Amino acid sequence: MDQAKHPVTNLAGRYGHPLHPALVAVPIGAWVASFAFDLASRFVPGPQFLAEGARWLIGLGIVGALAAGLVGFLDLFAIPAGTRAFRTALAHMAINLAVTGAYAVNFAVRGGAGPPGPVAAGPLVLSAISLAGLTVAGYLGGELAYRYGVRVAAETTQAQGYHSADKENS
Secondary structure, three states: OHHHHOOOOHHHOOOOOOOHHHHOHHHHHHHHHHHHHHHHHOOOOOOHHHHHHHHHHHHHHHHHHHHHHHHHHHHHOOOOOOOHHHHHHHHHHHHHHHHHHHHHHHHHHOOOOOOOOOOOHHHHHHHHHHHHHHHHHHHHHHHHHHHOOOOOOOHHHHHHHHOOHHHHHO
């Protein structure tokens, strides 16, 4: 278990400071915002700016997902194969790859100067399905960190943060 707490390389972040959780904020935020733009495009006059903004947010999310995925892949090497944590990590990775692929298709479908108007139903539904998959993958990521302690500092290290300053100075 201690093996999964340490990075296989500092490219994934140093001990107690993994990069993967920080990097996932980019695709999550971009894709949630793109969905909000998609929905808003159906309720405002002149929605083309929202539709175009949603497309570029999807593109930003794809780039962010690739960066987060590369660092997450490095973290996978720290997890002992054949364990429940490893199987959970594989499912987490597979779902995220599928979600990123779906967003790449969504980005391509929206390409070019389409007719002005709200986001079409097809790309909107694809975004909703992709967000559902992202939610499942995020849940599994939470399992890895909070249940199995992958890349989380050991409890002895964590305990140092709970010593009062008075005890440290005496």
